Amino acid sequence: MLATTFDEFAREWIENRLVKGRPLKDRTREHYLDIHERWFKPLHERTLTSITHTDIERCVYRALPDAPTMRSHAYSLLKSIFRTAAPVAWSRNPPSPLRAPPPAPGPRTSPCSPSPRYKRSPTRCLPRHRLLVLLAAWCGLRFGELTALRRRDIDLNEGTITVEQAAVTVASQRIITTPKSAAGRRTIYLPTHLTEDARHHLAAFTTTDAEALVFPGNDDQPLTPGQVYGTCPPDRQEDPEADTPGNGFYRARHQIGRPDFRFHDLRHFAATMAAISGATTKELMQFARHSDIHVAMRYQEAVNDRKKDLAKRMAALAQPAVEE
16 A cells, blocks of 8 residues: 555545445546546655645645536545545554635526516427426426436326436446436426426427437437537627527527526526425425535525515505505
8 A cells, every 4th residue: 555656546446436335327437537637647646645735735726627516526536535545544643634725606697587588488499498498497307317208207197207317428428327326216296387398298209119218319319418508609608698699508598688597507496486386495305306405495595585575565565655
């Protein structure tokens, strides 16, 4: 162990890592290797016992991009690797747990308003992607879960959708695999106002085979984000407020006045609608499959905003009428 390089140990750690007794998912392993190869390279040839906190601060933390999610993932991965190595590499006086400087908060996309304008936004997408957006916005399904759905997973008689798989990109290939955890497998109820949309989509865009993908991409492979987003003209990439919105989801979000809106933000819209409808914090956690109670409680803010609006409307009723 004394002569083991960080690169050797990290690659073996990633290859043999178990989470709740199960190997890492292919997509997670690829993500970890990408972080290791891109951001931990200054440490690769160093032996484990020669690396200090100062080395990590200077060679890794300061070199990470100004992207909060990437910084968080890199720090968590590095911390986990060293936590495993510490008892063996440092039999005496192991270093204290790694401490990373808190990442700068990234920009937060404000949630879509529940106004009719936003509720009608799926009509601005391509017809074959309309139901995809509706299920993300009202059921809180992730893109990978949606693009792995098969015809047999949607039961219009019972009004349910069964989530058993997810589509991910590994080595530039779109594949279908099992969810990361058992909690990912679930059955959700389809809001009744989406029944006809689902019926129309299955009739128009999905073959009758029970195993057929509900949202097929090119060559009947799982749909990719690029096929949904469409293309974005160069001037839109440089100037989000440009008048040439591109097509696909790029065009749809431009037309509702939200060029910053991401597909994943539809999950936030769904959780916000659930909160406004009266869901408890526990119900929100179950609905969106959030394990962190603080994440679920963010959506309670939407309820507070509605309460403020109600109070203002009640105050307006109390004002004396202006005589003509």
